[in-house]
Amino acid sequence: MKAFVYATRVARFLPISVVRWLAGVGALIAWVLHGRAIETLEGNLARVTGTGGRELRRLSRQAVASTARYYVEVIELARISGAAIDARVRMVEDPRVRALLDGPETHIVVLAHAGNWDLVGAYTCRNLKLVTAVAEVLRPQWVFEEFVDIRARHGLTVIGNEGSRTFRDLMTAAREPGKIIALVADRDLSGSGVVVEMWGQQVRVAPGPAALSVASGCALIPVNVHYERLRGARRRAAKSKWGTVMSFGQVVDVPGGGSSKDKVAAMTQEWATAIADGISQHPADWHMMQRFGWVS
DSSP states (O other), X not given: OHHHHHHHHHHTTSOHHHHHHHHHHHHHHHHHHTOHHHHHHHHHHHHHHOOOHHHHHHHHHHHHHHHHHHHHHHHHTTTOXXXXXXXXXXXXXXXXXXXXXXXXXXXXXXXXXXXXXXXXXXXXXXXXXXXXXXXXXXXXXXXXXXHHHHHHTTTOEEEEEOTHHHHHHHHHHHTSSSEEEEEEOSSOOXXXXXXXXXXXXXXXXXXXXXXXXXXXOOEEEEEEEEEEEOOHHHHHHHTSSEEEEEEEOOOBOOOSSSOHHHHHHHHHHHHHHHHHHHHHHOGGGBOOOSOOOBOO
């Protein structure tokens, strides 16, 4: 991550076409060298898709390219215009979700490490509601501050993940009207995650989104994110050949009976099913190069 921050600073003085080319070359080299991160990525993709051999290698190459694209776009956030953000993001939602988003309440959205969740956060701040998100606290501190500053320029508030204090901060945010709390939760970092079924296997994911919904009363909505090719006027306005699709799923309601633990488990399974379906449709845009929460 420190290297990424240095790259961000250097990239400010380079044409974005050069940054994209360098990132593409670096991604290809990493894929060819087939280091530990690529092996981990392929292991995760194999479990999701059931593929192997040449087909898995082809898919992992697409996934590495998608990951590089994400990092280039994060670098671009330091200088991209609002009009270009609006052109790049396409939102898909149903009438019930639209009614919620147009209302004054605060909502919780749960996402995976897929597509560009930072770009859709910037789009959401511009067109829906201001976003509060959680991120891992990086060391040294200046790296984390640089990470936060890039997102703050587009209206995103980032809370550092510091254990139980983080949940209290999120509860405070949930009590404020007219916000969206965005939680990337497919990878459990707490060690106390909820075991759910995804892709026919047991997986441990973060309990935070459902627990926050139960405690605060805020609606919980899964959101899938993936890339799409752009053409014509939208491509020219976006200044990129790639756009991002933000698909809102069905609202996950709090069950009427049972303990808080039972409610969290049931709601987590519901959003995990929705997120798993989205990743299955666009596995190349799932950037899971780290160890995932496979139970077996």
